[in-house]
Amino acid sequence: MRAYVAWIWKGATGVLLAAATWAAMAYVRPAEGFLYPDGARIIIMHVPCAWIACLAYVVAAWNAAAVLRASTAVPAKWRAGDSRCAAAMEIGLLFSALTTITGSIFSRLQWGAFWSWDPRQTSILVIMLLFAAYLVLRSAVTDASVRARLSSAYAIVAVVPGLFLIWVLPRVVSTLHGGANQAVIGGGLDPQYRLVLYGLALPGFVGLFAWLMQLRTRVAELERRWIA
């Protein structure tokens, strides 16, 4: 029964993202007021990637807290949380890299350069480095128990600047993204874009994140059993 439920939500993820891809290219209108109106379609993929990077931080910190609460003497209590935390940070790195790449393409179309050290561009770069630093830290410690506790402490500390850089900084300083941010967060977004972003892309990307998380934690468990 659980296998059927799993394939239902995985199938739904496939359908939602196929629909979002189709809608981004064929359903939404070219955006008004953009230098290259068709280029705005990339936000259907760019914005959910940034959301997923943010979700990855929260999921990682949640699991990191579970690891730190558990007794180190009983590996079964912290091992699953540690695997999930590491998986979330890896996927966060992937999605922050995708956010940076899609954002650079949009930047070239709208502002004339792939990179202009805009506060939001810089903040996503720092976020990517925060994810990468977690993986470097993990690879530097060999003892599994020490690695789990150290990297969990880092994940909890990193979530504060991570969320600050995503949600707060770009709203308190002047940024090229000013108008774009208000369009996405406030009421200025075209209803077609809102429908596709919130109705198709966001749930589709959340499903993709959950699927990648599940796959990565299962592979980590198999790796552990093989090594043991």
Add this chain to the structure above:
Amino acid sequence: MSGQLWVVAVPVIVWAGVFAYMVMLDRKVAAVEVGAEADDQ
């Protein structure tokens, strides 16, 4: 019209390929898990 069709079709085909690859990976991991459980018993 044909050009517009390809603009829509190519990203959808790319996503369908990624989706099929993920399904394949998922099934392979499940097969290895079954094998690992059999080894444990």
